[in-house]
Amino acid sequence: MRSVVVGGGVAGLAAAIQLAADGHEVLLAEQRDTLGGRVRMREKSRWLLDPGLHLLRRKGAMNQLLRKLRAPRVLGPRWNSHDFNPIGCDKRRALEALTTMSTEPAPGKIPHFVIPRGGWSSLVGRMIAAGNQVGVTFNSGSTAESLTLGSSGKLSSVRISGKEIECDAVVIATPPRVSARLLETAGLDPAPLVACTEQRVAALDIALEGRPMRPYSGLFDDESGVIAVDMTSPDRIPEGADSESCTILHAVNLSGDGPDALAQIKELLDSRCSGWRNMTSTRRSTESVMLHPCSQNQRVDASKHIEAGIGLAGAHVISNYHLSDAAVDTGRAAAKALTKSR
Numbered sequence: 001m002r003s004v005v006v007g008g009g010v011a012g013l014a015a016a017i018q019l020a021a022d023g024h025e026v027l028l029a030e031q032r033d034t035l036g037g038r039v040r041m042r043e044k045s046r047w048l049l050d051p052g053l054h055l056l057r058r059k060g061a062m063n064q065l066l067r068k069l070r071a072p073r074v075l076g077p078r079w080n081s082h083d084f085n086p087i088g089c090d091k092r093r094a095l096e097a098l099t100t101m102s103t104e105p106a107p108g109k110i111p112h113f114v115i116p117r118g119g120w121s122s123l124v125g126r127m128i129a130a131g132n133q134v135g136v137t138f139n140s141g142s143t144a145e146s147l148t149l150g151s152s153g154k155l156s157s158v159r160i161s162g163k164e165i166e167c168d169a170v171v172i173a174t175p176p177r178v179s180a181r182l183l184e185t186a187g188l189d190p191a192p193l194v195a196c197t198e199q200r201v202a203a204l205d206i207a208l209e210g211r212p213m214r215p216y217s218g219l220f221d222d223e224s225g226v227i228a229v230d231m232t233s234p235d236r237i238p239e240g241a242d243s244e245s246c247t248i249l250h251a252v253n254l255s256g257d258g259p260d261a262l263a264q265i266k267e268l269l270d271s272r273c274s275g276w277r278n279m280t281s282t283r284r285s286t287e288s289v290m291l292h293p294c295s296q297n298q299r300v301d302a303s304k305h306i307e308a309g310i311g312l313a314g315a316h317v318i319s320n321y322h323l324s325d326a327a328v329d330t331g332r333a334a335a336k337a338l339t340k341s342r
Ligand SMILES: Cc1cc2nc3c(=O)[nH]c(=O)nc-3n(C[C@H](O)[C@H](O)[C@H](O)COP(=O)(O)OP(=O)(O)OC[C@H]3O[C@@H](n4cnc5c(N)ncnc54)[C@H](O)[C@@H]3O)c2cc1C
Pocket: 006, 007, 008, 009, 010, 011, 012, 029, 030, 031, 032, 036, 037, 038, 039, 051, 052, 053, 054, 055, 056, 057, 142, 143, 144, 145, 173, 174, 175, 178, 203, 252, 289, 290, 291, 313, 314, 315, 322, 323, 324, 325, 327
């Protein structure tokens, strides 16, 4: 079976590995020059300063995949949730915010978190290596433009950067708006995807020559919605530096995006992590980045187009997981459903 995966984020990578492992001939098209999607490595100076919080759930879908790929050690040490400091709320509420990265309540058990060794880039690197091992063809710098169905109503080809690629199945692992546009090109109903409203946040990633958050491992301020974690990990600090005297902090404002949201993050750090500005070696701030492609109740049912040979994947697809775990879970589920439907 010839299959195309559109999108080279963690959802697309998980789908491609699964399809190839199940015997498909797989082409993955990614419009950017690098794979990894939103978790792409962005190194600055001597530090490995990947974007985002980097906390993964110890028993999440990403962990399960890494174990299958015989790379459990990529998921590194446990993050110390004991010293997570809730401000204006109880610890349970703060940990719920961390679990879902939202201010919505999260019923159920709070997971244990781990810090991936080498950051997001090592996770993505391991997934690319696995894809290569099972024969996935990676086409970065290629944009999927449209889908074509045959007279039987089943997928016949995907147009990628001006070329018609014949195939039997596709996993669309792109943000909802792009996925909706692609479905529309095949005359399929994009309505549930169009209804997804992106949740954007302000974020700040800082490499520090100092440990200003001590004795805490993280902070959550219920009033502003700012969450900040100390991600000290020996493999992410410059060579020769002492992990006891430097660290990386990642912070997001779960209440929203824009200049005021970014200012609130800095205000919280000013009040709780005294001296952080003078300790900063390098930092990256963004006033607006998409954290969730939709709200929890807008997640879409991916089974609708499976019979036509079209699967959907990403954190906007129904799953028991959140964030990157939802992306991995839905990528693998779409691949398995397509294999089963043939
Ligand atoms: C600030 C921040 C902090 C985060 N922290 C955490 C955390 O601590 N733990 C956690 O688990 N998750 C975290 N996440 C969430 C995690 O990063 C995402 O859930 C995950 O990366 C989503 O992966 P994806 O593959 O679904 O989507 P994406 O990464 O968005 O990938 C989609 C890909 O599709 C490509 N594409 C789009 N259109 C086309 C087209 N037409 N043709 C070809 N390719 C196309 C894009 O270029 C992109 O590479 C964080 C996110 C942010 C923004």
